[in-house]
Amino acid sequence: MAASLRARTAPATVTPEERNRVYRRFDLVVAILLFFLFMGLYHVVTMLTVGDWDFWDDWKDSRWWLSFTPVAEIAMPSAILFIFWSRFRLPFAATFLTFSLVAAEWLNRVLNMHGWAYFPLNFIWPATLIPCGLALDTTLLLSDSILIAGIVGGFLWGVVFYLANWPLIAPFLAPVNLHGALMSLADLQGFHYIRTGTPEYIRIINRGTLRTFGQDPVYLSVAFAGFMSIVVYMVFVGVGWLFVKSQFSWFKKI
Amino acid sequence: MATLLNTTKVSDATARARTEVQWINPSFIAIGCGIIAVLMVAARLYQQQYAWSMGLDSTSPEFQKYWMNLLFSQFAVEAVAATGIWGYVWFSRPRDLSRVEATEELRRLGVFIGLIFLYVFAVFWAASFFAEEDASWHQTVVRDTSFTPSHIILFYWAFPVYIILGITSYLYGMTRLPRFGARHSLPWVIAVAGPFMLLPVVAFNEWAHSFWILEERFAAPVHWWFVIFAWAGLGLGGLLMQVCDYIYELTTGRAQTYEGTDGPAYDPALDFEREAS
Amino acid sequence: MIRSRTTCRTAARRALLILVCATLLPAIAYAHGERAQEPSLRLSTIQWYDTTWSSQQVSVNQELVVTGRFHIMGSWPLEIPSPTTLTFLNVGVPGPVFTRAESEVNGVNGVSSMALQLGGDYAYRIVLRGRLPGRYHVHPMLDVLDAGAILGPGQWVTVVGDPASFDDWITTLTGRRLNLVSYGLRTVIGWHLVWVALALVWLGYWIRKPLLMPRYAAVQAGEGDRLITRGDRMMAAVMLAATLVTAIVAFAVTNVANPVTIPLQSHQTKVPALDEPPASVTIEPETVTYLVPGRTVQFHLRVTNHGAQPVRLGEFTTANLRFLNASVSRADPDYPPDLLAPAGLLVQPNRPIAASESIEMYLEATSPVWETDRLTALMSDPTSRIGGLFMFFDPAGKRSIVEFSSSIVPTFTGHLVGEL
Numbered sequence: 001m002a003a004s005l006r007a008r009t010a011p012a013t014v015t016p017e018e019r020n021r022v023y024r025r026f027d028l029v030v031a032i033l034l035f036f037l038f039m040g041l042y043h044v045v046t047m048l049t050v051g052d053w054d055f056w057d058d059w060k061d062s063r064w065w066l067s068f069t070p071v072a073e074i075a076m077p078s079a080i081l082f083i084f085w086s087r088f089r090l091p092f093a094a095t096f097l098t099f100s101l102v103a104a105e106w107l108n109r110v111l112n113m114h115g116w117a118y119f120p121l122n123f124i125w126p127a128t129l130i131p132c133g134l135a136l137d138t139t140l141l142l143s144d145s146i147l148i149a150g151i152v153g154g155f156l157w158g159v160v161f162y163l164a165n166w167p168l169i170a171p172f173l174a175p176v177n178l179h180g181a182l183m184s185l186a187d188l189q190g191f192h193y194i195r196t197g198t199p200e201y202i203r204i205i206n207r208g209t210l211r212t213f214g215q216d217p218v219y220l221s222v223a224f225a226g227f228m229s230i231v232v233y234m235v236f237v238g239v240g241w242l243f244v245k246s247q248f249s250w251f252k253k254i
Numbered sequence: 255m256a257t258l259l260n261t262t263k264v265s266d267a268t269a270r271a272r273t274e275v276q277w278i279n280p281s282f283i284a285i286g287c288g289i290i291a292v293l294m295v296a297a298r299l300y301q302q303q304y305a306w307s308m309g310l311d312s313t314s315p316e317f318q319k320y321w322m323n324l325l326f327s328q329f330a331v332e333a334v335a336a337t338g339i340w341g342y343v344w345f346s347r348p349r350d351l352s353r354v355e356a357t358e359e360l361r362r363l364g365v366f367i368g369l370i371f372l373y374v375f376a377v378f379w380a381a382s383f384f385a386e387e388d389a390s391w392h393q394t395v396v397r398d399t400s401f402t403p404s405h406i407i408l409f410y411w412a413f414p415v416y417i418i419l420g421i422t423s424y425l426y427g428m429t430r431l432p433r434f435g436a437r438h439s440l441p442w443v444i445a446v447a448g449p450f451m452l453l454p455v456v457a458f459n460e461w462a463h464s465f466w467i468l469e470e471r472f473a474a475p476v477h478w479w480f481v482i483f484a485w486a487g488l489g490l491g492g493l494l495m496q497v498c499d500y501i502y503e504l505t506t507g508r509a510q511t512y513e514g515t516d517g518p519a520y521d522p523a524l525d526f527e528r529e530a531s
Numbered sequence: 532m533i534r535s536r537t538t539c540r541t542a543a544r545r546a547l548l549i550l551v552c553a554t555l556l557p558a559i560a561y562a563h564g565e566r567a568q569e570p571s572l573r574l575s576t577i578q579w580y581d582t583t584w585s586s587q588q589v590s591v592n593q594e595l596v597v598t599g600r601f602h603i604m605g606s607w608p609l610e611i612p613s614p615t616t617l618t619f620l621n622v623g624v625p626g627p628v629f630t631r632a633e634s635e636v637n638g639v640n641g642v643s644s645m646a647l648q649l650g651g652d653y654a655y656r657i658v659l660r661g662r663l664p665g666r667y668h669v670h671p672m673l674d675v676l677d678a679g680a681i682l683g684p685g686q687w688v689t690v691v692g693d694p695a696s697f698d699d700w701i702t703t704l705t706g707r708r709l710n711l712v713s714y715g716l717r718t719v720i721g722w723h724l725v726w727v728a729l730a731l732v733w734l735g736y737w738i739r740k741p742l743l744m745p746r747y748a749a750v751q752a753g754e755g756d757r758l759i760t761r762g763d764r765m766m767a768a769v770m771l772a773a774t775l776v777t778a779i780v781a782f783a784v785t786n787v788a789n790p791v792t793i794p795l796q797s798h799q800t801k802v803p804a805l806d807e808p809p810a811s812v813t814i815e816p817e818t819v820t821y822l823v824p825g826r827t828v829q830f831h832l833r834v835t836n837h838g839a840q841p842v843r844l845g846e847f848t849t850a851n852l853r854f855l856n857a858s859v860s861r862a863d864p865d866y867p868p869d870l871l872a873p874a875g876l877l878v879q880p881n882r883p884i885a886a887s888e889s890i891e892m893y894l895e896a897t898s899p900v901w902e903t904d905r906l907t908a909l910m911s912d913p914t915s916r917i918g919g920l921f922m923f924f925d926p927a928g929k930r931s932i933v934e935f936s937s938s939i940v941p942t943f944t945g946h947l948v949g950e951l
Contacts, residue, residue, distance in 0.1 A: 011507035012360035013275055019505050020741070022277050022360070026367075026501065027742035029278050030494070033371050036378040041487045044381035047389065048481050051472035055389060061795045076485075083491040087515070088746045089758040091767070092737045099730040102723065104382040112387040116302060117394050117626045118663055122716040130726040131774050134733060138771035142764060144756075156775075163778040167722050167785040171715040173792035175704040179633055181640045185701070187796050189711060191642050192699065193627040197470035198393045199619030199674035200798070201644035204473065207797035216794075239488075246492040247499075248522050249440035306625050394626045396672075396680050469677065498747045514753030 038100035042076055043108075046101060049073075052204070054105070055113070057123050058190030060169050063206035065127075066221040070161040071228040073098075073129055074154065077136065078233040082146065082240030091141040094157075098133035102126060122172075123189045131164040132157040146237060154233040158225030162218070276361040278368055286372040293415065294379045297407045298387075300324070305391070305403035312399035325406050332414045339422050347429035352530070354432060360504045362430045367497070369423035370490075376419050377449060380412035381484060392470045400460040409456045417453070420446040433500060436526030441492025448486015455479040496523060572611060573850040575918035575936060577673055578602045579683035580848055584669065587865070589661040591692035595629065597622070597657045597671055600805075601683065604918050605650030606936035612677040614647045617799060620655055623670030623682045628690065629659040630699065636802055643798035644676075650934070651804025661690035662697050684851040686867050705791050722781065729777070733770050807932075811838030812884075812923050816937035817891070819917060825947050826901050828917065828939070830894040834884060840925040841883035847876050847896055847935075849919030850904070854896040856881065859924055872898035877948060883926075895948055915939050 013019040046054065049072040053065040077094040084090040105126035113124045139153030140146070172186040183191070190200070206217055301309075308320040348354075354362075384407055391404035401410075424446050427434035434442070462476045499510040499521055509521050582599035589595045607613055620634055620641045634641025634657040647653065657671060667690070671683040699711040749758055817831040836842050845860035846853060854876035855862060862871050877895035884890055917939040923931045 010356060011505055012356040013505045018275050022275060022501070022505055023741060023744040025278055026744060027738070029280075029283070029367060029371065030743060031738055033374050036371075037374045037487065037490060040374065040378040040381040041484055044385050044484045045481045047386050047472055048477040048484075049473065051386070051389060053473070055386075055393070055472075058795060076488075079488060080491065083488075083494075087495055087750055088743060089750055089755050090737060090742070090746065092734055095730050095733050099727065099734065102727065104378075105386070106723070108383060108386040108390075111298075112383075113390040116305070116387065117390040119390070119627055120712060120716075122711075122713060122719065125716070125719045125723075128723055128726050130730045131778050134729060134770055134774040137733065138767040138774070141759065141767040142771065144759065160774070160778050163782045164722075164726065167781045168719045170785045170789040170792055171718055173794070174707065174789065175791065175793045176701055177704060178642060179635075179640055181642045181796075181798060182793070183642060183796050184793050185703070185711065185714070187642070188701065192630040192632070192711070194622050194624055194629060194631055195394055195627075196396055196621060196623055196672070196680065199621055199644065200642070201617040201619055201674075201676055202469050202471060203795075203797075204471070205795050205797065207799070239485075240491075243441060243488050243491045244495070246441040246444070246489070247495040248518055249492075250437035250522050250525065251440060252437060254438045254443055310625060396623065396682065469679075494743075495747070498744060501744060502748060510748075510751060512751050514749075514751045514755060517751070 034096065035100055035103075038097050039104040042097050042101045043104040045076060046073060046105075054126050055124055056190065056198075057125075057169070057172050057186035058184075059203055059205060060127070060165075060172075060186065061203075061205035062216065062218045063221050064204050066162050066218065067158075067225045067228070069127060070129070070132060070158045070225045071232055073132075074136075074157050074229045074232050075236040075239075077133060078150075078236035079240035079243065081136065081140065081149075082237045083244055085140060085146065086240075086244055091137045094133035094136040095130065096133075098129040102128055102130060119193055120189075123193055125168065127161075127165045127168065129161065131160045135160050150230055150233040150237065154230035155226040157233075158227070158229040159222055161225060162222045275357065276364065278364040282365070282368045283371050286368070287375050290372060290376050290379065290415065290419075294383070294412065297384075297411055301387075301403055301407060309403035310395060312401065321403055321406055322401065325401055325410055328406070328411050328414075332411075332418065336414075336418045336421075339418060340425055343422055343425045343429065351430075351432045351435045356504050356507070359431065360501075363497070363500060363504065366423065366427050366431060366434075369419070369426055370493075373416060373419040373423050374490075376412070376416035377487065380408065380416050381449075384408040384412045389472055393472075397463065397470065400464065409453070413453055413456070417450050420449065431500075432526070433496075433523045437523065439493060439496055439523075441489035441496070443489070444486045445489030445493060448483045448489065451483045451486070452480055455483060499523060572608060573681070575604055575606065575608055575916050576611065576675075577614075577681045577683075578604065578848060578918070578920045578934075579671065579851055580920060580922075580932075582671065582684050582686075582866075583863070584686045584688060584865070587687065588689045588691060591661045591664065591690060591694060591697050593661050594632065595659040595661065595669070595688060597659065597669065598655065599671060599683065600652055600654045601671075601673065602652050602920060602932070602934065603647055603649055603804075604936065605934055606918060607649050608914070608916070610914075612675060613649065614673070614675045614678075615649060616646060617644045617676040618647055619644045619674045620657065621672045621674050621680065622657060622659065623672040623680070623685065624659075624667050628661075628663040628665060628667050629669070630662050632658040632660050634658065637805060639800060639802045640798070643800045643802075645799075646801040648804045652807055652932075653802070654805060661692065663694050664690050664692060666690075682851075684867060684870050686865075725777065725781075729770070729773060733766075736766055810923075810931045810933045811840075812836050812842060812921075812931050812933050814921060814933055814935055816935070819937045819939045820945070821901070821939055821941045822945050822947065823941050823943050825897065825945075826899050827895050827897040827947055828901065829945075829947075830892070830896070832892045832894065833889060834892050835889040836884040836886055836923075838925070838931070839886050840927070840929075841885050842923040842925050842931060843881075843883045844876070844878050844892070844894075844921060845924045845930075846922040847894065847919055848922070849917065852898060852900055852904075854898070860922070869900070872896065872900065874898065879948065884923075893948070897947070915941075 013022055050069045053059045053069060059065060077097045080097060081093040084093045109121065109124050109126060113119050114121050135156040136149065136153040139156065140149035143149055173184045176183050176185060176188055178188060304320045308316040311317060388404040388408050391402060429435060458479065459476055467474060467476050502510045509524055512518060579599060579601045585596040603614055620636050622631060636645060636653050636655045655671060667688055668685040669688045670685040672680050674680050697712060700708060701711050702708045746758055749755055813835045815833045817833060820829045822829060843859045844856055846855050851870055852872060853862065853870055854872045856876045856878050858881060874897040879893045915938055918936040921933045921935055
């Protein structure tokens with residue numbers, strides 16, 4: 001047991017009660033700090049990778065949105081999950097991140113996209129990743145294994161995204177006829193609410209290919225999302241491992 | 255001489271009065287966050303008032319008056335604030351970090367954590383609030399300048415605010431806490447330098463948008479540099495564990511050990527003590 | 532160079548007019564981003580003409596119709612991505628202060644992104660509805676893939692009324708009538724709240740316990756596995772079951788409530804140009820210069836009339852600016868005055884060109900807007916080119932539109948015809 005080599009006359013806290021008060025205040029301050037940190041970091045990586053699909057109804061398609069969103073979004077939770085599980089045995093990172101993300105997105109949609117740019121809220125609502133986070137965290141705790149959480153929880157992350165967000169988008173996929181053009185309500189919203197910087201062709205959505213097997217690419221997208229989420233999880237758990245290892249990196253000069 | 259940030263006392267513990275342990279001060283955090291919130295909300299209200307009415311045409315005299323003047327004012331305020339705050343932290347530093355009582359060190363660690371809280375709060379405003387607001391502007395209007403009403407607030411107000419606070423926190427730790435004064439913590443350096451690097455990435459992006467990236471998607475590879483440097487914020491995870499080791503030592507009087515996680519035999523953060531002894 | 536026979540009085544009037552335009556009138560064309568674009572591109576890509584706005588004031592929910600035509604220059608700059616890939620007819624307004632009810636280009640539904648032809652003319656119609664009260668500059672515009680937006684002329688339109696009264700009633704193909712303004716929002720918020728509640732339960736479960744230091748110390752001491760209790764596992768199992776059950780039930784309920792859904796629709800199509808007869812007039816540029824102090828473009832052209840009727844030059848238009856030969860052509864009184872050059876178009880000789888005749892013509896297009904709109908920032912532009920449309924009229928009023936493109940060189944010395 002290595003004692004502190006400096007000449008300390010006494011530790012800063014003497015009684016267990018004092019110590020627990022210090023620890024508890026640390027808990028609460030860090031919990032709130034993490035909320036703002038996760039809002040900042042997770043939101044910025046989200047908006048710059050899958051943001052367009054999340055901003056607008058008429059981007060939420062069955063090919064890109066359903067697959068790309070969960071695959072891109074599992075990266076940061078995987079890394080942070082590793083940090084909190086390996087050093088604190090806390091299985092809440094994925095839920096905390098996805099909860100913070102939803103809070104940050106709604107704040108922005110209401111105050112900025114709606115409050116500043118005047119888009120209706122039913123056109124700019126964010127998707128939810130909270131059920132994906134819950135599935136990942138609970139699988140981790142039940143399996144007590146980073147690997148099994150990745151395989152089972154990672155797959156669930158990709159699949160549950162579709163299950164949980166279908167209720168949100170489905171009402172906007174009702175068909176309408178606009179002067180001879182078949183459109184969904186989401187397409188119609190995109191046409192009605194003028195976006196000078198975002199013409200129709202800029203949408204990265206399923207436009208059909210000669211090779212789409214079967215009618216509906218949804219199931220392909222969901223399966224891809226599930227399996228690719230596992231891969232991304234494994235890679236970014238490694239990133240988390242690197243940040244954990246950095247705990248012992250101190251340099252005399254930078 | 256005792257100041258708010260610098261109270262160096264080496265006192266006899268047996269004679270020490272039993273007062274409440276000085277730790278993270280919620281009032282300090284609340285007041286700091288309040289000031290940051292006022293700065294950011296004021297910016298947001300200014301945008302609400304003048305962006306659509308005066309900010310659509312960068313060649314108009316109104317734009318020069320309401321937006322370019324704001325930009326230059328921001329630069330001036332930031333230069334003065336950075337010089338003032340960093341200068342204060344630096345010049346008021348204690349000259350001797352070798353004999354700091356544990357209670358004082360814990361108090362300073364609490365200030366350090368409070369400053370990091372303010373840094374993170376400012377990062378939220380920049381990276382979350384004003385960043386997505388930028389999408390609502392650029393996907394709605396025709397871009398005609400790098401200094402749009404959303405960019406002037408996002409890149410040239412919110413970003414510098416968190417950079418100033420991040421470096422302030424770093425300087426405070428370096429000058430008040432023996433561990434951070436003796437060595438540079440890699441994850442902490444990453445957590446400060448990474449988000450700072452978003453500013454050079456802005457320059458690259460504006461160059462790209464002026465010349466070849468003419469569509470206003472957010473999902474574009476040119477933006478991925480922002481993502482990479484945002485990831486640097488995870489350095490705070492490594493710092494969290496270093497702070498836990500620090501708190502453990504200060505509250506128990508013993509250095510942290512790592513048998514349970516197959517870590518090193520001793521905490522390398524205490525290398526400076528070994529070298530001193 | 533053709534010398535003027537204008538009298539001193541006419542010359543003085545012209546000089547005074549230029550002075551007035553340059554100093555007293557605001558001489559700005561209200562812009563929404565297009566001024567920052569390179570002038571040689573704005574002058575040489577798309578020419579908008581015959582633009583009309585049905586009204587300058589509408590109420591909330593009331594329609595505003597914008598019609599007109601645009602010509603895609605056959606001499607489209609090779610360094611700019613071409614509209615033969617994809618374009619989209621859009622509207623230049625500050626956000627969704629109007630909604631777009633319908634639009635069309637040459638009869639093709641404007642919901643489509645369109646591949647267009649170089650050298651082609653397209654007639655468009657956009658129907659907007661007022662949504663938010665205010666005064667807005669309304670432009671038609673064309674987005675071109677990888678090139679950006681090219682704005683047409685803008686007109687101030689005021690929207691009056693109560694914004695809360697805006698509605699957007701739609702009937703779906705299944706016969707359901709709904710107001711798109713708020714449709715579906717309750718469902719979205721409701722499901723979000725369900726998931727937020729579950730998240731708060733899970734997070735609250737952990738945050739209520741000692742969170743960091745005791746757990747960290749236990750893990751470092753090798754006691755980490757004892758931190759996970761049976762109660763924690765039960766809670767996790769319950770939360771996992773609740774998550775999966777909620778998601779599956781929500782999915783099933785949604786399918787019952789929305790039995791008919793379609794995927795997002797993609798509309799991309801080629802649109803042929805208007806089938807216009809070829810112009811009966813050809814123009815060859817001899818020299819085109821911009822006299823900087825006089826804010827005047829000077830054209831020396833050879834104009835040949837290949838038609839059977841005599842024609843007169845009525846108008847030159849470029850980048851939304853219109854230079855009218857007052858003796859031939861007049862603008863609609865409601866047309867935005869800031870886009871009409873007060874000095875008009877000086878034409879010499881200002882007479883009909885007979886059938887089969889070929890003459891040299893000298894033109895002056897003077898306007899301070901050349902400068903204020905940055906259309907002649909030639910010193911900083913890597914290309915010096917001017918384009919536009921010349922409009923000739925026969926005695927019956929039949930119009931012949933001729934595309935024009937030429938290099939242009941600035942000059943700092945020289946005289947205007949009006950000064951002599």
